[in-house]
Amino acid sequence: MTRFLYFSITLLFLMLWSSCRKDFEFTPSTGTLQFSKDTVYLDTIFTNIGSSTYNLKVYNKSDNDIVIPNISLKEGFNSLYRLSIDGMLGENNGTPGSEGKVFENVEVLAKDSLFIFIETTVDIENQAATANQFLYTDAIEFDTGNNQQTVELVTLVQDAVFIFPDRDNTTKVIDTLTLNIAGELVVTDLQGRELLPDELTFTNEKPYVIYGFATVPPNETLTINAGARVHFHDNSGIIVPNGASIHVNGAFSNDQDLLENEVIFEGDRLEPNFSETTGQWGTIWLLDGSVNNTINYATIKNSTIGILSDGNPNETNNKLSISNSQIYNSSSFGILGRNTSISGENLVINNSGLSSFAGTLGGKYNFTHSTLVNYWNNGFRQFPAVLLNNFVLDEDNNATIADLTEANFNNCIIYGNDNPEILLDEIEDDAVVFNFKFTNCLIRFNDTNNNYTGDNYNFDDTLKYEGNIFNEQPDFKDPDSNQLIIGEDSAANGRGLATFSTQVPLDILNTNRTGSPDLGAYQHVTFPEED
Structure with missing residues (x-):
């Protein structure tokens, strides 16, 4: 009997608590997001070879649960960057592989954050390359209008x-x-x-x-x-x-x-x-x-x-x-x-x-x-x-x-x-x-x-x-x-x-060693004193 009474009271408490609890109410973002980086530099890659995966952390430091109406690459579906946001691949424009460019209504809880993972693959032959190199850039745009915030994306693509x-x-x-x-x-x-x-x-x-x-x-x-x-x-x-x-x-x-x-x-x-x-x-x-x-x-x-x-x-x-x-x-x-x-x-x-x-x-x-x-x-x-x-x-x-x-x-x-x-x-x-x-x-x-x-x-x-x-x-x-x-x-x-x-009259740095030869590949130098 005691066990049954304890179970009943516990169940009643949970029902009352859940009825008093408000569902999460998301309000539109107001352009106050914070970012782990202002610019994400994807290190040099070779043409047509995919980059490593880089990350950007986006913080909602407000007391409100917010929804970001739009997160997208500035170049949209034409961008050569690919994004993944907390495991989501985003919208598809009907073309295979077009995901990872545009995301709608992304939610972030109060005092919480989300991860954006970034990759790229670039064909340098389709770009205006100079000296076998091409600097490819784009930006991630958060929201629109007066609330819009951006994080730049930069990578150097090298021909080979x-x-x-x-x-x-x-x-x-x-x-x-x-x-x-x-x-x-x-x-x-x-x-x-x-x-x-x-x-x-x-x-x-x-x-x-x-x-x-x-x-x-x-x-x-x-x-x-x-x-x-x-x-x-x-x-x-x-x-x-x-x-x-x-x-x-x-x-x-x-x-x-x-x-x-x-x-x-x-x-x-x-x-x-x-x-x-x-x-x-x-x-x-x-x-x-x-x-x-x-x-x-x-x-x-x-x-x-x-x-x-x-x-x-x-x-x-x-x-x-x-x-x-x-x-x-x-x-x-x-x-x-x-x-x-x-x-x-x-x-x-x-x-x-x-x-x-x-x-x-x-x-x-x-x-x-x-x-x-x-x-x-x-x-x-x-x-x-x-x-x-x-x-x-x-x-x-x-x-x-x-x-x-x-x-x-x-x-x-x-x-x-x-x-x-x-x-x-x-x-x-x-x-x-x-x-x-x-x-x-x-x-x-x-x-x-x-x-x-x-x-x-x-x-x-x-x-x-x-x-x-x-x-x-x-x-x-x-x-x-x-x-x-x-x-x-x-x-x-x-x-x-x-x-x-x-x-072997010259060392590996082209220094003459015939006067007083040191052992090894290098003649000695004076190291600068550490501060």
């Missing part, structure tokens, strides 16, 4: 050369690549296609946007001119197969912020929050049999593996020669060599999920005046900045071994935020050699627990180590931000061997 995989016109299946790997034709599941003859020279007139893997035809050369910009979509890259070459012909830039003459490889997301995001695209892959690959004054950033080089360990002139170049923000390796031959001068590598440089399954490597460091801060890192080994394991854990013919590091800085930053992982076998030498390098290696033993870590062996400095500070400007120029307090200052500085 697009390289897409071929599609079958009937099935819409995207073509996949058949590659010549070690003399054997291998059908892969990689999307992409061979570059056409008129695509084998990349200029600086327009940026290039690559979807899938663009493959250089056998026995041809892809030439990339100074100032070119190459952007890659997710899971995309460049493949240089048997008999083919890539020549990246960048030049020194007077403006180190713009890098106007440098060739830049990066992802196709142009928004500022993606400018340093790792793993946005695949790799530049030099297959076994590719020859005479050269890279000068390039920045390779935000890839999975900056450069993957396979085979040709005995090339007289090296399979890859890379100079005056920077590789940053690779989610695994900056450069991964597998039984290959690479020479590097004024090379800077940093911020790699595994190793900045890994020479695996032997090979031949020579680095002079290079800064090979790793200040990865996106999680645990299991490998050092520089890794050398002479083997590869198959899925059954069986090892294939090969000669490490030579691995010379001269006047280099090998450092990072872990310890130690070199690993010499040799399977000892009389059938192969494991030759390396570090000469006049600044190295982080402090084996306090004596975990690294054996002849490879005998730092008194002058056949392997000579004139090196261990565990002293390089005094980088800001390694977390890939600013690896050294300051006047660096232990690397004046410690270079003149023999090697004569071979």
